[in-house]
Amino acid sequence: MPIELAALPYDRTALEPHLSGDTVEQHHGHHQRADIERVNTLIAGTPLKDASLEEIVRRAQGALFEHAAQAWNTDLYWRCLQPAAAGGGGEPGPKLAQAMDEAFGGYAAFRERFEQAALRGFGAGWAWLLQRPDGRLAIAATPNAVTPITGRDHPLLACCLWQHAYYLDYRDQREKYLAAWWQLVNWRYVASRMR
Incomplete structure (x- = not known):
């Protein structure tokens, strides 16, 4: 049975003005x-x-x-x-926030470290919030199509760093894309992926 392209969970214009x-x-x-x-x-x-x-x-x-x-x-x-109009952005709820406190010293510190990882890499790839097998949270950046699901870590949050994710809106300004991307994160879904 062929793999099908999953429909978006919202209309293609629903992420505007952050992503066109x-x-x-x-x-x-x-x-x-x-x-x-x-x-x-x-x-x-x-x-x-x-x-x-x-x-x-x-x-x-x-x-x-x-x-x-x-x-x-x-x-x-x-x-x-x-x-954003449906609740995207903001900060994570209590369960995920507590895990971030333990792993990173709070949401602000997590966000800073996540952005550093996302901006450090050159070229295409991904930034991830991961849950380790022991339950701890971690941040990783991977090149190209490399994905955590081939290892032991469980991905909770994915940020696409390929240029087609942001070039039309932000050109080569990945920092501006990340600032907009934070306004759209579905923290309820991210927390639901925790094991």
Whole structure:
């Protein structure tokens, strides 16, 4: 059964003014769709033809891994966002806030360290809030399509650092994109992913 491009959890213009409908369409309707189409081409007639996207990511290598991981990462990215008018942004609720206090010394310190990780990397990639197997929180930045689901960490929050996530709106100013991105984080969803 082919992998399908998941619908956005909101209208493509719902993240405005922080992310434009054009950016969302380019990112979801073009880039993510192309990754899904490539995955389906590469799994046709193979033992992975009926696997879930996550299973494909965990078992694939080479081009199949790159496209599958990018599609999986991007799907999580959309779910981690919520229109500001519907409650996106702000700060995390008590459970996640307490975990951030323990791991980073509070939300403000977490945000500063997350931004440092997101700005440190060169080129395309991802910034993550992760939960370690022992329950502790951690921050990581990964290049290209590298994803935590191939390891032991559990991703809670994904921030796409590929230029197509922000170039139409912010050109090469990743700092401005991050400032806008924080206004859209769906902390309720992020907390729901905690184990």
